[in-house]
Amino acid sequence: MxxxxxxxxxxxxQLRIQEVAIPAAGPGEILVRIHATAVNPVDYKxxxxxxxxxxxKKFPRxxxxxxxxxxxxxxxxxxxxxGDKVFAMLSIKGGGYAEFTTVRESHLCHIPEGLxxxxxxxxxxxxxxxxxxxxxxxxxxxGDLVLINxxxxxxxxxxxxxxxxxxxxxxxxxxxxNTEFVKNLGADRVIxxxxxxxxxxxxxxxxxxxxxxxxxxxxCSKILEKGGLYVSTIPNNGLFFYQAxxxxxxxxxxxxxxxxxxxxxxxxxxxIKKGLVRPFVQQTFPLEEGARAHEIIESERVRGKxxxxxxx
Numbered sequence: 548m549x550x551x552x553x554x555x556x557x558x559x560x561q562l563r564i565q566e567v568a569i570p571a572a573g574p575g576e577i578l579v580r581i582h583a584t585a586v587n588p589v590d591y592k593x594x595x596x597x598x599x600x601x602x603x604k605k606f607p608r609x610x611x612x613x614x615x616x617x618x619x620x621x622x623x624x625x626x627x628x629x630g631d632k633v634f635a636m637l638s639i640k641g642g643g644y645a646e647f648t649t650v651r652e653s654h655l656c657h658i659p660e661g662l663x664x665x666x667x668x669x670x671x672x673x674x675x676x677x678x679x680x681x682x683x684x685x686x687x688x689x690g691d692l693v694l695i696n697x698x699x700x701x702x703x704x705x706x707x708x709x710x711x712x713x714x715x716x717x718x719x720x721x722x723x724x725n726t727e728f729v730k731n732l733g734a735d736r737v738i739x740x741x742x743x744x745x746x747x748x749x750x751x752x753x754x755x756x757x758x759x760x761x762x763x764x765x766x767c768s769k770i771l772e773k774g775g776l777y778v779s780t781i782p783n784n785g786l787f788f789y790q791a792x793x794x795x796x797x798x799x800x801x802x803x804x805x806x807x808x809x810x811x812x813x814x815x816x817x818x819i820k821k822g823l824v825r826p827f828v829q830q831t832f833p834l835e836e837g838a839r840a841h842e843i844i845e846s847e848r849v850r851g852k853x854x855x856x857x858x859x
Contacts, residue, residue, distance in 0.1 A: 611643020689714030697759030
């Protein structure tokens with residue numbers, strides 16, 4: 548099969564098309580034919596070696612954690628039959644930048660009607676990150692004040708919509724060029740980070756999601772309510788320290804390590820069916836142009852998601 552692989556750590560130029568063997572499904576796994584796969588910031592961090600302490604150093608490696616596909620082979624007792632349209636988040640091992648991969652059945656979900664393969668591929672990792680982040684420490688309640696830093700990106704754009712679906716009042720932080728985009732997602736208030744420091748406003752929030760990990764608990768704690776929670780998408784030594792001391796403080800800190808979950812994807816699929824959540828794809832590239840897609844995602848100026856088309 549055709550796959551976009553890396554054979555060593557480095558820049559986008561390390562991404563090259565190779566012929567590799569079609570993987571064999573193990574117990575509890577299903578073989579799927581990939582139609583589209585999303586490009587996420589975690590992909591370039593694995594590619595450049597900055598996450599090798601988590602992702603490992605085995606090569607050749609196929610990146611990609613988001614897939615939209617059709618079932619190719621499944622066990623007789625599976626809930627999924629050949630030809631079913633499904634999407635999933637893969638594990639840290641990746642495998643999405645290819646024509647086929649295997650997925651644990653428990654990580655799969657049927658694609659909701661109304662989404663094409665490109666749109667479906669943009670959903671799993673980012674939407675699951677937002678959903679699971681908002682579950683921490685009791686979750687979001689109707690009427691809660693929620694702030695999302697990086698509201699126009701992949702995780703942030705889903706976070707705005709999921710928070711609104713759960714009845715929150717949402718303050719979104721992004722650049723001025725993305726103000727209308729974020730308002731159209733449902734944000735009640737938008738702050739341009741170039742003209743205003745959101746950590747110095749007078750509002751106090753029940754929940755802060757730092758979807759781009761550009762701020763810190765120390766800075767954001769000033770605008771948290773007592774009992775409030777700051778969550779970052781990237782762990783660091785400071786967050787480990789603050790989280791360990793949560794039991795001593797009324798204002799809490801944490802980070803989200805997203806996990807694949809077919810059950811959680813069913814919740815997101817239901818939001819999509821009801822029109823409460825919709826994906827936004829900024830740009831689509833053929834698989835062969837994965838290096839160009841990585842250059843764009845690495846710029847950290849992406850609105851929504853970037854997707855690679857495996858089957859045009």
